[in-house]
Amino acid sequence: xxxxxxxxxxxxxxxxxxxxxxxxxxxxxxxxxxxxxxxxxxxxxxxxxxxxxxxxxxxxxxxxxxxxxxxxxxxxxxxxxxxxxxxxxxxxxxxxxxxxxxxxxxxxxxxx
Numbered sequence: 001x002x003x004x005x006x007x008x009x010x011x012x013x014x015x016x017x018x019x020x021x022x023x024x025x026x027x028x029x030x031x032x033x034x035x036x037x038x039x040x041x042x043x044x045x046x047x048x049x050x051x052x053x054x055x056x057x058x059x060x061x062x063x064x065x066x067x068x069x070x071x072x073x074x075x076x077x078x079x080x081x082x083x084x085x086x087x088x089x090x091x092x093x094x095x096x097x098x099x100x101x102x103x104x105x106x107x108x109x110x111x112x
Contacts, residue, residue, distance in 0.1 A: 006026055006027035007025065007026055007027075008023070008024070008025040008027070008031065008078060008091065009023060009025070009092070010022075010036070010077075010078045010092040010094055011023070011094075012074065012076055012094055012096050012100055013100065014070035014100070015065070016065075017069060017070055018065050018066065018067065018068060018070055019038065019066045019068045019070050019071075019074055019076075019096065020063065020064060020065050020066065021036055021038070021063075021064050021066060021076055022062060022063045022064070023036060023057060023062050023078060024062060031057060031078070031080035032080050032081040032083060033080060033081045033086075033088075034056070034057030034058070034078065034079070034091070035048075035054055035055065035056055035078075035079050035080070035088075036055045036056075036057055036064065036076070036077070036078055036079075037051050037053075037077045037079060038051065038052045038068055038074055038076050039051060039052060039074075039075040039076070039077070040052045040074075040075075041073075042075060043075050043077060043090065043093055046087075046088070047077060047079040047088045047089065047090055048079070048088050052066075052068060052074075053066045053067055053068060057078065070096075071096065072096050072097055072098055073096060074095065075094075075095050076093070076094050076095070077090050077092060077093045077094075078090075078091045078092040079091055
C-alpha cells in the first residue's frame, strides 16, 4: 500500500491597506469543514470563538480580503474538524509581523 503526503499553507499579506489571507493545498480533498479565521488577540482555546472575521476554505477563491486593517499582531488560523465531526482544532496558525509588509497600524476596538 502506498502512502501520499499532502501539504496545506496559509499566508497573510497586505493589499490596499487591508489584511488579506491566501491558502492552498495539493490535496485532492478539503480539510474537514475547513475554515479560515482572524482573531484580534491570541488564539482562543475554542478556535470557533472570539473571531474577528472568518471564511469557509472553499469560498473567496482561496484569496480573501478580511476587511481588517493591515498591521502586526493579527492572529490567523486555518481550522478544521477532527474526525469524525468535531470538535474544531487548529490546523495552521500564524501571527502577522512587520517582516510581512508595511506596518500599517490595525484598527483597535474598545468595548466600554
